[in-house]
Amino acid sequence: MSSNFCAVIRKIWSRKCLVCTFCDSKGGMFIVEIPSYLTKNRQQWLEYAVPILSFGGVAVALLAEMLNVPLDIHYPASGCVAASVILAYLAFIRPRKDIVAISTPIYAIIFFLVPSDSSVGIMLMFLYAISLTILLIRFKLRFGSASPVAGGMDEGPLFGYIARTGEAIGSVRPEIAADAGRVFILFAHGEYDMAATLAQKNSQAPENAVNNAPATAFAIIAGYCAQCRSDRAPLTPHRHFTPENRPFLFHTAPDTAGTDQDSAVALDNALLLLYAVAMIFAGEDQREQLRSFHAFAEKLAGR
Amino acid sequence: MKIGTIDVKVSVLAVAVFIVFTILLLITSIYSPEVRASLIWLIPCLFMLLVIPIVLNYMSRSQYAELTPQYEAEARTVRIKLVNENMVGKPVRIEGVVERVYFQFLNRPQYLVADRSGTISVKMFTSPEDDVNVNDVVEVLGQVIRRYIVTGDPVINCVSIKKIKK
Numbered sequence: 001m002s003s004n005f006c007a008v009i010r011k012i013w014s015r016k017c018l019v020c021t022f023c024d025s026k027g028g029m030f031i032v033e034i035p036s037y038l039t040k041n042r043q044q045w046l047e048y049a050v051p052i053l054s055f056g057g058v059a060v061a062l063l064a065e066m067l068n069v070p071l072d073i074h075y076p077a078s079g080c081v082a083a084s085v086i087l088a089y090l091a092f093i094r095p096r097k098d099i100v101a102i103s104t105p106i107y108a109i110i111f112f113l114v115p116s117d118s119s120v121g122i123m124l125m126f127l128y129a130i131s132l133t134i135l136l137i138r139f140k141l142r143f144g145s146a147s148p149v150a151g152g153m154d155e156g157p158l159f160g161y162i163a164r165t166g167e168a169i170g171s172v173r174p175e176i177a178a179d180a181g182r183v184f185i186l187f188a189h190g191e192y193d194m195a196a197t198l199a200q201k202n203s204q205a206p207e208n209a210v211n212n213a214p215a216t217a218f219a220i221i222a223g224y225c226a227q228c229r230s231d232r233a234p235l236t237p238h239r240h241f242t243p244e245n246r247p248f249l250f251h252t253a254p255d256t257a258g259t260d261q262d263s264a265v266a267l268d269n270a271l272l273l274l275y276a277v278a279m280i281f282a283g284e285d286q287r288e289q290l291r292s293f294h295a296f297a298e299k300l301a302g303r
Numbered sequence: 304m305k306i307g308t309i310d311v312k313v314s315v316l317a318v319a320v321f322i323v324f325t326i327l328l329l330i331t332s333i334y335s336p337e338v339r340a341s342l343i344w345l346i347p348c349l350f351m352l353l354v355i356p357i358v359l360n361y362m363s364r365s366q367y368a369e370l371t372p373q374y375e376a377e378a379r380t381v382r383i384k385l386v387n388e389n390m391v392g393k394p395v396r397i398e399g400v401v402e403r404v405y406f407q408f409l410n411r412p413q414y415l416v417a418d419r420s421g422t423i424s425v426k427m428f429t430s431p432e433d434d435v436n437v438n439d440v441v442e443v444l445g446q447v448i449r450r451y452i453v454t455g456d457p458v459i460n461c462v463s464i465k466k467i468k469k
Binding site: 096 | 382
């Protein structure tokens with residue numbers, strides 16, 4: 001892994017390269033570290049905490065009763081409340097929200113904290129702990145893994161692609177990089193007219209084969225935005241990436257040129273190329289702005 | 304049932320409620336003289352169970368019918384993959400195949416529409432003009448919203464869903 005790669009990463013994410021924690025300026029020794037390890041590990045611990053806290057509360061209440069220890073049942077019941085809050089947090093950080101799991105703290109407060117005529121019993125706590133565990137299993141099976149944004153932006157194929165593109169392109173004028181970022185943001189917002197105007201402005205006069213790739217990307221986006229104005233227009237771009245542009249593309253172009261699928265892949269490639277160009281060569285303010293669109297870029301990348 | 308140009312549909316649930324309460328009223332009026340004495344207002348109330356859903360459906364259908372031309376003019380054709388949370392509030396047009404249909408019996412159908420790029424939920428808060436079923440190829444006009452108003456993944460608040468031939 002070269003130090004150039006690290007420099008690119010430092011520029012993209014404004015911090016030290018997390019892929020190689022210890023690497024010297026000559027790009028020599030490094031220790032590989034999986035950046036999402038801690039986050040995933042913490043989530044795993046939080047998942048374990050749900051049954052541990054809820055059933056732990058039940059166990060404490062049972063022990064107190066068996067040993068005739070005078071213990072207010074609300075203390076062990078707080079384990080169920082804490083487990084509910086953790087479950088709600090785990091459900092909230094997922095891209096698809098499980099509204100049932102998110103609302104469990106409300107029920108925990110009603111059952112265990114709000115004073116009511118019916119007293120809190122061990123059986124209620126036990127049934128509640130079972131319900132929380134079932135909900136945890138349910139949302140793990142039905143609502144998938146946690147958000148890729150929360151999981152870390154500095155990993156995965158898109159991250160590798162940005163770094164690779166930065167090295168391959170070498171340099172892009174800051175104003176073009178800034179426009180690349182603006183076009184990507186406008187496109188993500190569905191502001192196709194403004195995106196088309198800006199992309200059209202940058203789609204002319206490539207200086208060389210390297211700069212030809214971003215210019216083609218601008219042209220493809222301008223073509224798409226112009227075409228999707230009219231009802232039921234075929235979404236075929238006017239320009240295509242050339243075989244020389246292949247090193248700069250994220251998705252491999254399908255063999256069937258001129259089809260809907262081909263133009264869809266070309267558009268995804270164009271957007272991802274502009275995202276990569278902006279993330280590497282644009283100013284810090286714009287990179288900061290672009291980071292909030294990382295989920296959209298990941299979606300285009302097919303994650 | 305057609306009121307003016309609007310084809311009004313009553314949900315199965317509303318009809319079921321009407322039937323259940325009609326049977327209840329019949330049985331209780333046979334056995335209870337007090338209920339029989341109150342039939343003069345109980346029968347209109349019973350019919351209101353049917354009339355209110357019809358009126359609500361007419362109102363929502365006519366409102367959606369007025370909105371459709373506006374969306375046809377403003378909506379952009381997008382692939383499902385391009386719909387993202389930054390587009391909340393934007394009118395869009397998508398084309399795809401209906402993979403699943405939910406809650407049709409409530410007159411609040413929800414469709415899972417797929418194209419080659421992905422799938423998206425299409426929520427409709429009234430009954431659609433066409434009877435849309437699984438495997439139909441459809442054109443959807445609507446607005447991008449979040450699934451739970453302020454949070455959740457982007458879904459389409461459908462104004463019009465029509466079967467198209469492809």
